[in-house]
Amino acid sequence: MKVLIADDEQPITDKLEDLCMRQWPDAEIVKVHTITDTLLECADSDIVFLDMEMDASGASCGPALRNANPRAVIIVVSGYPSYKSDAYHFHPFDYIEKPFTDEDVLKVMQEAMTFLHPAQEEPAITLKAGATSYRLHPEDIVFAERYGRKIHIHMTSGDPISFYGRIGEVYTTLAPYGFLMPHQAYVVNARLIRSYRRYSVLMADGTELAIAQGRFKTFETELHSYLMEE
Secondary structure (H helix, E strand, O other): OEEEEEOOOHHHHHHHHHHHHHHOOOOEEEEEOOHHHHHHHHHHOOEEEEEOOHHHOHHHHHHHHHHHOOOOEEEEEEOOOOHHHHHHHHOOOEEEEOOOOHHHHHHHHHHHHHHHOOOOOOOOEEEEEOOEEEEEOHHHEEEEEEEOOEEEEEEOOOOOEEEEOOHHHHHHHHHHHOEEEEEOOEEEEHHHEEEEOOOEEEEOOOOEEEOOHHHHHHHHHHHHHHHHHO
16 A cells, blocks of 8 residues: 655654554555655555645645546645635545644544445355245344244344244354354354353343353354454
8 A cells, every 4th residue: 555645844744654654554655745746656646645735736736636546545634724625626535634633643544444445245145944035144143043943033233034944054054154053042143242151142232142051162162263363
C-alpha cells in the first residue's frame, strides 16, 4: 500500500508520517510539498493526505489528482473550513481540520482501511430439509438445536428457522465455518460464544446451552484451536 502525504508544512507531513508508520508499518509512505510532486506521485497511491492550501492553490490540485487516480482515497487536510465545499467537487473520502489531534487522524485512517479492504462476507451455505432448501450465511447463525425430530436454527436476528432434519447433518455442513458440537443436541457458532463453564456454554444472544460431560475436553480443545487460528 502506498500513502502520499502532500502538504507544504514540514511539521504536518512529519506528524502524518509518524501516525501512518504506527498504523501501517509496511506501507510505502511518500511526502511531497508541491502540487507538481503531488501529481507525479499520485497515480499509484492508495491513500492521499491533501493540503488544500499547498502552494496557495492546493484546491485546484484536487480535481487533477482525482482525474489522475480515480480510485485513490483522498483525505483533505485544511485549516480553513471554507474549503470544505470546494473539496466535495472531487469527492474526498474525508476532511480533517487543522489543528488536528492524533485521534482525529487515526479514526479517519481506520475508516479508510475498512473502505479499502472491506470484511469478506462468508459465502451462503445451503441447508436442505426435504424438498426445501435454506440459503444462510454462517456468520448469521448463533446455534442450531435438535428438539424431537425438528431442527431449530437460531439467527442473530429474526425468528428461528425450523425444519425436520438431523443435527449431525447440520454439523457436517457448518463445521468448516467454525461451528462446534458441545452436545448431541446443539451445534454452536464458535465466534458467538460469550463464555463457557464445564457444563454449559453461554451464547452471544444470552442463551445458555449444555455441554455434555463426555464432550467438554474435546469442545475446549476445538474452541482453543479455532481461536488460535482466528
